[in-house]
Every structure is written in C-alpha cells, then in structure tokens.
Amino acid sequence: MAAAVGRICGARLLKNTGIVGPQVCQLSTSTQGWTRNRKLLLSTLGAVGGGVGALLFALEQSVQASGNEAHPPHQPWSHDGWFKAFDHASVRRGYEVYKQVCKACHSMQYIAFRNLVNVTHTEEEAKAEAAEVMIKDGPDEEGNYFERPGKLSDYFPSPYPNENAARAANNGAYPPDLSLICSGRKGGEDYLFALLTGYMDPPAGVVLRDGQHYNPYFPGGAISMAQALYDEAAEYTDGTAPTASQLAKDVSAFLRWCSEPELDERRLMTIKALGMFSMLAAVVYYFKRHKWSTLKSRKLAYKPVSKK
Template sequence: MAAAVGRICGARLLKNYGIVTPQVCQLSTGAQGWTRNRKIWLSTLGVVSGGVGALLFALEQSVQASGSEAHPPHQPWSHDGWFKSLDHASVRRGYEVYKQVCKACHSLQYIAFRNLVNVTHTEEEAKAEAADVMIKDGPDEEGNFFERPGKLSDYLPSPYPNENAARAANNGAYPPDLSLIVSGRKGGEDYIFALLTGYMEAPAGVVLREGQNYNPYFPGGAISMAQVLFDEAAEYSDGTVATASQLAKDVSTFLRWCSEPELDERRLMTIKSMGMFTLMAVVAYYFKRHKWSTMKSRKLAYKPVSKK
C-alpha cells in the first residue's frame, strides 16, 4: 500500500537502500525524503502566504480607521458565539417594532410570512399577520389586477410601489431594504443599534442641509432619516417596557435574523457535525494504529546468500 502511495503521489515515501540485490526497502514519512527544491518552494509559499495575509489585514484595518464615522461599540448580544442561539422573544418584539415603526419607510422584500412560522409566531398567528395585508395580484381571467388578503407564501409588501415613489416621499432619499442590512453593513447589529440610538446635535462646524440629521455612526455624519425610536414609540404585546434602547436592541436582533434566518439551524448542525467528526476521528485513529501496527513494529533482517 505504501509503495502504491509513493508511486501515485510522488511523495517518495519509499527510499531504496543498497546498491546490489537483494535490497531492503524502509518506510519513511519524515521530511528527510524531501528534495532541497521542494523545501525551498514550500518555505517560500508559506512566507508569501503569511505576508499577503498580514498585508490584507493591515489594509482592512487602515481603511476602517480612516473612515469619518464613529465605530460602533460591541454589545453583549445573547446570540454571540458558535454555541449561542437567537433570543426568539426578542426577535418577535423586533418584528413588532418593525411593523409599528420601520414598516412605514423600509421594506423586507426577501422575508415571507411563512418564515415567521415557529420563529416569532405560530402558524395561525402568521396567517393572521398575512391576512391583515392586502396583496396586489393578477391578472385575472379578464386581464385585470386585483387585491386580495395575504397568504403565508406572500412576501412582506413594500411601503412604496417603486423607487421613484420612495424618493419622492423622502425628499430624494431612498430608504434601503432591511432584509440583508445587518450582513451588508460593517459591524452588523452593533452598527444598527448604534445608528438608531446615536442621534445628537451637530457639532460646531458641521453644516447640515434641510431635512438632514446628525449621526456620528453614519458615513459622513449627515443622514436623511430622522430619529424614530423614542421611549414608548412602539407597544409590545408581552408587556415589556418599550424604552428607546430596548426597541433598538429588539429590532437589531430581528434584522440579524432577517439576514440569516438559518442561523440557529446552522449552529445546531455545527454542534452535531463536531460530535460526529470527533467520534469518526477517534475510530479512524484506532483503525490506523491497528492496521499499521505490523508495519511499525516489524523487524527487517538482511541475510546474505551463502556462497556454497
């Protein structure tokens, strides 16, 4: 088997010792079998890879540090870490904040009502949420479009029919879709939370145009969206006190779920995979030791042919 590996891979696992027959082959898995050129090539590849990685990291840090906006502080989110799951009570409250506050301007075009089932709502509650929305459908048999109550398969409707209507209603600013906003902004939910709670008076020397507000976490500082989260700006169905920071925390958690609806399932699968691969590694190691024990423990003796 070792000889076959050596021939196929060209790794020189087998080295021949002796000039005349009979020859004895010794198994070698050490680096002594590598050629000088191979050692130089691998060393160069390692140095270049490390240098490129360090350069990219330094450039990324320098670009981040050169921005004019403030860097959002990290918040102790309950879903931080590979083995943590989303707080689904917070995700539900975040949906309520979106529905009561954010929905007037921002869309969630990649989230369907069926995605809410067993995440924030039961199936019946999700059907009721969908039925409260009128969806434009058609054409019918006569070629006309009509409106009907929403179904679980429908996506959350946009507040505006098109981009031009959205800009006209917001002084030329286009409210972005929030489906992937957490994944699309550096800092993720930390950025969303800091942006929603970071409105303040513009410092001296900063001139804002009409309709703009100052937020140090927004690139450039001038943002067209006014502050929308205040104490009691929304009402929670579970009776949680709706402070501005609580509203920002819940809607940030909800938007994180919108960006990665499969987050909990992926982390659960990671835990299962780690357990299975650990067990497989133990079995493979034992099998390897068992199969190679004869190769590792054998003794090779050279017996010259008698010259009789």
C-alpha cells in the same frame, strides 16, 4: 512480484536501508528526500503567503481606523457565540417594532410570512399577520389586476410602488431594503443599534443640508433618515417597557434573524456534527494506533533465489 519491487525501487519511491543489503527497501514519505530547491521554494511560498495575509489584515484595520465615523461598541447579544441561539421573544418584539415604525419606509422583499411560523408566531398568528396586508395579484380571467388579503406564501409588501416613488417621499433618499441589512453593514447588529440610538446635535463646524440629521455612526455623519425610535414609539404585546434602547435592541435582533433565519438550525447541526466527529475521531485513532502499526513498520525485502 520481484519485477514490481524492482520498478518501485528504481522510481525512488522506496529507499535503501543498508541493513541487510542493497536489495532491502522500505516505504519513505519523509521530507529527507526533497531537494534543496524544493524546500527553498515551499519556504518562500509560505513566507510570501503569510506576508500577504498580514498586509491585507493591516490595510483593512487602517482603513477602518481612518474613517470619519464612530465605531459601534459591541453589545452582549444573546445569540453572540457559536453555541447560542436567538432570543425569540426579542425577535418577536423586533417584528412588532418593524411593523409599527420601520414598515412605513423600508421594505423586506426577501422575508415571507411563512418564515415567522414557529420562530416568532404560531401558524395561526402568522396567517392573521399576513391577512392584515393587501397583496396586488393577477391578472384574472379578464386581464385585470386585483388586491387580495395576504397569505403565508406572500412576502412582506413594499411601502412604495417603485424606487422613484420612494425617493420622492424621502427628499431624494432611497430607504434601503432591510432583509439583509444586518449582513450588509460592517458591525452587523452592533452598528444598527448604535445607529438607531446615536442621533445627536451636529458638532461645531458640521453643516447639514435641509432634511439631513447628524449621526456619528453613519459614514459622513449626515443621514437623511430622522430619528425613528423614541420612548413609547411602539407598543409591545407582552407588556415590556418600550424604551428607545429596548426598541433598538429588539429590532436589531429581528434584523439579524432576517439576515440569517437558519442560524439556530445551523448551530444545532454544528453541535451534532461535533459529537459525531468526536466519536469517529476516537475510532480512527484506535485503528491508526493499534491496527496500522504493523503496516507502518513493515519492510519490503527482495532476496533473489540462489542459482546454485
């Protein structure tokens, strides 16, 4: 034991207190034992890291401000907040808008009909939605491909067989897949809502090519997609008035859900985790305050046996 304490003192993990003699030592974890060069190095690294972070933030803000597109205003979404959930009635209406308007041009290759179960539709309703589409399947025993009614395990079919066919039907423009469009665009659902409701006549000096339309929220202003949402452009099964702004709001909420179908479950787990961690933090504080106080104030001392 004496040899072990001596080695610890020699390694400078223990420091002399100078109270009862040079042999009395205690544990030291303070920064007083750091050298001047080490303090200077850590201070420099902290200053450089903070400066780089501030520079990156400033550059991002300047790039956004220098763009020629309008910035979408923030809308009061029901799911906007750490502890808020989707408005599932709005998400269901957004699916109806996609089905009646957007489905003709845009695919959703990462969303399956089973994802609708217990979110926007019951299991029976989702099966009925899947059965309305024909899915290419095969080959069969004879090596031929065939079409069959959709099942819950099937993904939303694409309106075009390939990219070339999609471009040929849209004057060379390729309609993007909408599965992750909300996460893939700066501004998310705010951008989608502003884009769908922001069509206007081009200002003076702006020349558009054939098949292009002006939208100030689209980068460059010239967009190949024509305005798709008008009043009564789709019908709601729940009787909601299908105004253009209501259609845009619901389909934007639906596309946000498509980008993060697990958002409600993740936020629910966050609430549960905060509750458990709060109780654990109280227990840890009690043990730290009342049980470890004797260990933190304990001192190790070596008193050699007298040779007399």
